[in-house]
Amino acid sequence: MTADTLTEYAELDAFLHDRRYTRGKSVQRKKLCNNTWAERLDEGSIGIRLHDTDVVVWVSDHEVRLNADGWFTATTKDRIDRYSPFYIRQNGRWYVCLNRSGEGARYPFFDGITMVKRDDTWVPTDVPDLSAEDAQNRMTRRFIDRAMRGIGDRPLTNCPVCLAWKAMTPELLHKHILDHVITRDISVGMVSMSIERRFGEGHFQTMLWNARATRRVSPPGDTITWLERSALRRTLVDILYVGAITSKHGRRPVLPQEEVCIPA
Numbered sequence: 505m506t507a508d509t510l511t512e513y514a515e516l517d518a519f520l521h522d523r524r525y526t527r528g529k530s531v532q533r534k535k536l537c538n539n540t541w542a543e544r545l546d547e548g549s550i551g552i553r554l555h556d557t558d559v560v561v562w563v564s565d566h567e568v569r570l571n572a573d574g575w576f577t578a579t580t581k582d583r584i585d586r587y588s589p590f591y592i593r594q595n596g597r598w599y600v601c602l603n604r605s606g607e608g609a610r611y612p613f614f615d616g617i618t619m620v621k622r623d624d625t626w627v628p629t630d631v632p633d634l635s636a637e638d639a640q641n642r643m644t645r646r647f648i649d650r651a652m653r654g655i656g657d658r659p660l661t662n663c664p665v666c667l668a669w670k671a672m673t674p675e676l677l678h679k680h681i682l683d684h685v686i687t688r689d690i691s692v693g694m695v696s697m698s699i700e701r702r703f704g705e706g707h708f709q710t711m712l713w714n715a716r717a718t719r720r721v722s723p724p725g726d727t728i729t730w731l732e733r734s735a736l737r738r739t740l741v742d743i744l745y746v747g748a749i750t751s752k753h754g755r756r757p758v759l760p761q762e763e764v765c766i767p768a
Contacts, residue, residue, distance in 0.1 A: 511589045513565035516542055516550045540583055552587040554580060560588045566621035570600065573615060574674060574755040576748055589626065590619065597638075598748035602626055613748040637747035644682075644744045651685045652737055655728065658688075666693025674743070674755050681743050695732060698739035 510516050520534055520542060533543040541553045545561065552560035559580055561569040568588055572580045581592045593599050593606040598613035602625075611617070611628045618629045663684070669677055684691060696713065703709045713732060728736075742751045749756070 509586050510536075510542075511587065513550065513562045516552075516562060516587070520544060520550070536587070539579075540587075542587075552583060554583050559583050562588075563618075567618065568626075569616065569618045570613065571615050571617075572613075572748070574751075576751045576756050578750070581750075594750060596749065597634075598750070600628070615748075634747060641745050641747065641749070644685075645741075647682075647685045648737065648740050648744065651688045651690060651740075652733070655690060655733065658690075660695065660728075661689055661691045663689075663691035663693050666691045666697065669693065669697045678743055678746075681740065685740060685744065690736070694739075695728065695736055698736040699732060701739050701742075702735035 510519055519536075520532070522534075533541055536542050536552070539555055543551050543553055545551045545558075548564070550562040551558040554575075557571065557573040557575060557580075559571060560583065561571070563569060568590070570584060570588065570590070576598060581598070585591050589602075591601045591604050591606065592613065593601045593610065599606070599610040600613050600617065600619065601610045602608055609627075611619075611631060612634055614632060614634065619626045620629055665680060666684075672680070681694065683689075684694060699710050699713045709731065738752055742756065745756065747756075
């Protein structure tokens with residue numbers, strides 16, 4: 505049995521019962537592909553686990569729960585497409601579609617969305633109002649554009665909190681970086697974080713920036729290359745946008761709806 509695409513509860517159940525590669529035993533957990541496992545959960549449900557997140561949970565053959573836990577990445581999207589009857593398509597935000605082309609009915613994706621099968625048609629149990637998220641992202645984009653405009657005309661500041669970004673949760677980092685962007689205060693730590701998230705800790709570009717940044721306490725903005733500016737903008741989008749929008753590097757903050765508001 506191939507594990508390339510298993511889009512039905514019965515197929516996943518049969519896959520876990522397949523004894524050919526498990527020494528004749530039916531198992532509770534079996535690898536599907538890279539960092540991805542099918543596993544039996546409570547009360548007969550079957551989960552598709554990517555790293556530490558159950559991105560797809562088959563509660564039964566007519567109920568499926570989807571969850572990215574803030575990891576709105578191409579890999580998460582691929583696993584949902586391959587191991588559920590749905591397809592994730594993008595138009596600004598993620599949408600749950602019932603066919604590969606994205607035509608027909610589609611529903612805004614949010615962590616924990618539950619799809620149920622009624623009269624041979626999949627529909628969500630709840631469709632929340634996500635207008636607050638969309639409004640905040642539009643306002644955040646304006647703040648990012650304003651912060652990036654004229655970055656070469658003012659010096660970068662020093663912020664020890666930004667340098668400790670690895671120790672922050674995505675939610676705490678979101679709040680801290682948002683304060684910087686609103687006040688147009690771009691720090692050395694923000695650029696260092698962007699370069700490392702984009703290229704990796706041991707990459708030549710990261711080491712080059714670190715060498716330049718340590719030569720002077722506050723590198724002026726005009727020393728930032730176009731590649732570093734691009735990484736900074738991409739990182740600001742990844743950190744500050746909320747909701748189900750593709751994140752290139754890292755986990756997007758998961759904020760309760762009551763905490764989603766337009767920055768003042």
